[in-house]
Amino acid sequence: MANREQIRGHWNEVKGRLKEHWAQLTDDDLRRAEGSTDRLVGVVQQKTGATRNEVEKFIDSLFGASMGxxxxxxxxxxxxxxxxxxxxxxxxxxxxxxxxxxxxxxxxxxxxxxxxxxxxxxxxxxxxxxxxxxxxxxxxxxx
Incomplete structure (x- = not known):
């Protein structure tokens, strides 16, 4: 799973990609989760019904092939x-x-x-x- 520093360093990209993938997520939802990987996974699970594993895999895929x-x-x-x-x-x-x-x-x-x-x-x-x-x-x- 991506660590806190990775997510914090690319927060705008992560936030945008999460909203693209799960359209029901709002800026307020993501603001509540900012700063904590576990909180982020929990908010996405709660709002979308996705499993913890699905959310973690998606977040990891964002960092697997980084923009660099x-x-x-x-x-x-x-x-x-x-x-x-x-x-x-x-x-x-x-x-x-x-x-x-x-x-x-x-x-x-x-x-x-x-x-x-x-x-x-x-x-x-x-x-x-x-x-x-x-x-x-x-x-x-x-x-």
Whole structure:
């Protein structure tokens, strides 16, 4: 059974949960029992008809999984979920980097092969692109 200090330390929570569970309890009933575990059990028994064992089990259940324990469990769940998301994001980034490296390697090989097979055309295209880039830069300076 929960001790006097536990009940006193969480009196508002205990009072609220008792009233939720046994709606016929009033604030006056609970005020009469405040400060004594035995008196609390007696008042709940008298008002609700519940057995002493039922009342004690209910009060003990309030302290079995305290709010601190529940909060710690939630924090652990969120931590685990965040860790899994970070791991998934890291794996996705690694996969995309490999894909990009493979594509850029393929493109580089294609450009090399084209320049080797058609050196004159490649030189003409590079020259044309150089003139176009120079013209764009020159026009940008005029403004």
């Amino acid at each position: 324990d529940q909060a710690a469990q939630k924090v652990q769940q969120y931590s685990d979920a965040a860790q899994q998301m970070a791991s998934d994001a890291g794996q996705y980034a690694r996969d995309q980097a490999k894909r990009f490296a493979a594509q850029s390697g393929d493109l580089s090989a294609t450009v090399n092969e084209t320049v080797r097979k058609r050196p004159g055309e490649s030189l003409a295209i590079a020259f044309g692109l150089g003139i176009a880039a120079g013209a764009i830069l020159f026009m940008g300076r005029k403004k």
